[in-house]
Amino acid sequence: MDEAERALPPEDGGDPACWLRRVCPACGRLADEDPPTRCPACGAELPDD
Ligand SMILES: [Zn+2]
Structure with a gap:
């Protein structure tokens, strides 16, 4: 497992x-x-769809 994968939240049974x-x-x-919202790192828009 690499750094990026460890940064993800743990699975807790949610979708x-x-x-x-x-x-x-x-x-x-x-x-x-x-x-x-917007990406906190690069400012790209994350559309709600
Ligand atoms: Zn980004």
Whole structure:
């Protein structure tokens, strides 16, 4: 397991899609909140769809 995988939140029985939606398409970082929001690292928009 590499650093990026360890940074992801642990699975707790919830729908994985709830956090997959937070992954920035531009840099791959996980946003701090659900979309719609912006990536905290690069500022890319994470659309709510
Ligand atoms: Zn980003």
